[in-house]
Amino acid sequence: MTQQARRRPGPLRALGLVAAASLVAAGAAGTARAADEPLPVTITGEDRVDLSLGSGNGDSTEPQIDLRLDVPGEEFEGEGDAPTVFTGDYTIRIDATELEGVASVDLPCDADGLVATCTGWELYAGQRYNRVGDIRLDLDDDSEAGDFGSIKVTGEGEGLDFTPLNIDVLVGGPEFLNRTLPLPGGLKAGETYKAPVGLRNVGTMPAEGAVLRFHGSRGVSFPDSFGNCAYAEVTTGPLLHQGTDVICTFPDTIEAGAAYALAEPLKVRTADFALRDIFTYSFTAVPPSEVADLRAAKDYRQGDGVDLELEQVSGADPADYSRYADLDLPTTNTYDLELTGASLDAEAGDTVTAEIGFRNNGPAWIGALRSGGEPFSFTVEVPEGATVTKAPQRCREITLAEGEKGYRCMVSTPLLEDAEFTYPFELRVDRVVENAKGEVALPEANDPAEPNLVNNSAWIVLNGPDGQTDGGTGQNGGGGATPSASASPSPSSSSGSGQDGGAGSSGSGTSGGVQGGLASTGAGGAALIGGAALLALGLGAGVTVLLRRRARQTGGAIA
Numbered sequence: 001m002t003q004q005a006r007r008r009p010g011p012l013r014a015l016g017l018v019a020a021a022s023l024v025a026a027g028a029a030g031t032a033r034a035a036d037e038p039l040p041v042t043i044t045g046e047d048r049v050d051l052s053l054g055s056g057n058g059d060s061t062e063p064q065i066d067l068r069l070d071v072p073g074e075e076f077e078g079e080g081d082a083p084t085v086f087t088g089d090y091t092i093r094i095d096a097t098e099l100e101g102v103a104s105v106d107l108p109c110d111a112d113g114l115v116a117t118c119t120g121w122e123l124y125a126g127q128r129y130n131r132v133g134d135i136r137l138d139l140d141d142d143s144e145a146g147d148f149g150s151i152k153v154t155g156e157g158e159g160l161d162f163t164p165l166n167i168d169v170l171v172g173g174p175e176f177l178n179r180t181l182p183l184p185g186g187l188k189a190g191e192t193y194k195a196p197v198g199l200r201n202v203g204t205m206p207a208e209g210a211v212l213r214f215h216g217s218r219g220v221s222f223p224d225s226f227g228n229c230a231y232a233e234v235t236t237g238p239l240l241h242q243g244t245d246v247i248c249t250f251p252d253t254i255e256a257g258a259a260y261a262l263a264e265p266l267k268v269r270t271a272d273f274a275l276r277d278i279f280t281y282s283f284t285a286v287p288p289s290e291v292a293d294l295r296a297a298k299d300y301r302q303g304d305g306v307d308l309e310l311e312q313v314s315g316a317d318p319a320d321y322s323r324y325a326d327l328d329l330p331t332t333n334t335y336d337l338e339l340t341g342a343s344l345d346a347e348a349g350d351t352v353t354a355e356i357g358f359r360n361n362g363p364a365w366i367g368a369l370r371s372g373g374e375p376f377s378f379t380v381e382v383p384e385g386a387t388v389t390k391a392p393q394r395c396r397e398i399t400l401a402e403g404e405k406g407y408r409c410m411v412s413t414p415l416l417e418d419a420e421f422t423y424p425f426e427l428r429v430d431r432v433v434e435n436a437k438g439e440v441a442l443p444e445a446n447d448p449a450e451p452n453l454v455n456n457s458a459w460i461v462l463n464g465p466d467g468q469t470d471g472g473t474g475q476n477g478g479g480g481a482t483p484s485a486s487a488s489p490s491p492s493s494s495s496g497s498g499q500d501g502g503a504g505s506s507g508s509g510t511s512g513g514v515q516g517g518l519a520s521t522g523a524g525g526a527a528l529i530g531g532a533a534l535l536a537l538g539l540g541a542g543v544t545v546l547l548r549r550r551a552r553q554t555g556g557a558i559a
Contacts, residue, residue: 038161039086042070043153044127045165049137051103053145053172053204063134065167073125086123090157092132093117098149103169104140108133137169145172145204174254174285175203177321189333193268198261199283200321207254207285214281217243217369219274220329223267226308230300239414250310259316263309273417275333275364275449280326334449336361339440341458346429351389354425354460356440362417375410381438382406383462390426436462
């Protein structure tokens with residue numbers, strides 16, 4: 001192996017956190033620059049890969065490094081071809097010669113041994129469309145514990161100013177697994193779970209300290225404030241990303257082969273509206289000295305209590321540890337979805353507005369955090385003798401089971417515990433049919449979290465007896481007879497964040513709003529799905545957090 005491979009830095013430099021913070025700062029730079037100034041381009045990708053000698057290094061077909069180029073400007077989100085911000089030759093050079101004798105390397109583009117050259121012509125704002133290629137690393141016959149080297153990625157091109165990327169590779173270093181979390185029996189919303197948080201170093205080398213990162217989604221909080229922890233609460237933006245992130249540092253050495261646990265269980269408090277919220281944690285072998293810049297970049301606040309302590313434990317069962325540790329808390333809360341219909345009187349030729357109501361009576365919100373963005377739906381039948389002249393934007397015409405035309409209306413999730421929407425349908429009465437009815441209904445589902453199903457359907461009634469309708473609950477569905485050429489909806493109150501509120505709104509760019517003639521108390525970005533699987537998938541307890549799918553050999557670090 002090479003001389004570079006044998007050098008064991010102490011501590012290992014550039015462990016990713018400082019570099020990540022600098023990339024954020026670089027990416028935040030605006031597009032304003034003089035015409036004769038070079039365009040700044042940042043080479044991005046994983047900046048550290050740990051190769052395990054004992055527990056495998058993942059799927060051999062799955063690369064650990066995704067190289068891209070980050071260019072200032074607003075990333076293109078529309079349809080069609082993304083507009084270019086630069087046109088001209090550029091070259092990316094990937095030099096992995098330091099890894100000779102350390103690891104085998106599979107490089108992209110035009111590779112000659114441990115050096116590859118990638119060329120390009122066009123660049124786009126952001127990094128989505130500026131992909132360079134993937135790098136896969138594996139052990140080879142000469143790999144030994146403590147071997148270390150770097151991959152250097154540089155770029156050049158006239159009119160461009162590249163920020164290079166160094167990727168540190170360590171063989172057989174410290175490798176942390178996390179203690180699995182037992183599902184608490186009978187935990188109710190509003191109660192506190194005491195999590196037995198711990199780790200095991202299954203690597204071949206000790207770690208120069210450890211960092212614990214844990215996260216709770218919107219319905220989860222952490223009542224303690226430890227002095228060696230920093231806290232960031234996210235209460236704005238898409239509901240999918242709201243919650244609390246915490247980083248705790250432990251400076252003491254973590255011995256190879258040893259297990260550790262917090263001196264006391266970590267308190268995880270659930271809100272009264274919580275239902276299948278996510279609590280997750282992971283330890284990483286990152287020296288605590290490298291965390292300061294990450295905290296500053298993400299606006300963490302320092303805890304003000306006693307330090308959280310980590311203690312070595314004996315007799316730990318290796319089967320109790322895995323790469324990921326998370327739970328859905330709690331699983332026993334309930335919600336109540338309700339549809340309300342409309343009763344309308346009209347003459348032939350009149351146009352009236354039927355305002356269909358949808359709300360969640362709580363007490364739980366519907367996070368659907370495991371499914372990540374699929375809406376659920378309800379159907380609307382059109383009463384006999386009427387034609388829909390204008391439907392809400394998120395309602396589309398379909399053929400119902402009976403072969404008649406109707407509409408399917410979409411509802412985004414997460415759905416707040418007090419969410420309330422109005423779906424206004426303009427109906428033209430072509431001919432008067434006494435007591436003409438059209439059913440409004442959620443799909444049948446069997447989720448114990450919603451025990452009350454009697455209000456999951458309602459009716460639109462035209463020219464019914466005494467102007468009344470049974471909305472499925474024996475209540476008047478609302479939506480009075482208001483003949484008009486172009487009706488406007490009545491928006492509900494709004495208390496959510498990142499939500500499109502008024503009629504005809506195109507939304508604020510965050511998910512969760514019901515666009516086009518709707519108002520709500522809030523929503524977010526992940527979802528629940530319709531049909532028989534309405535809640536079985538969207539709300540079911542899963543075992544894999546989507547945000548951790550790209551976690552690499554860093555002990556399961558949580559972004």
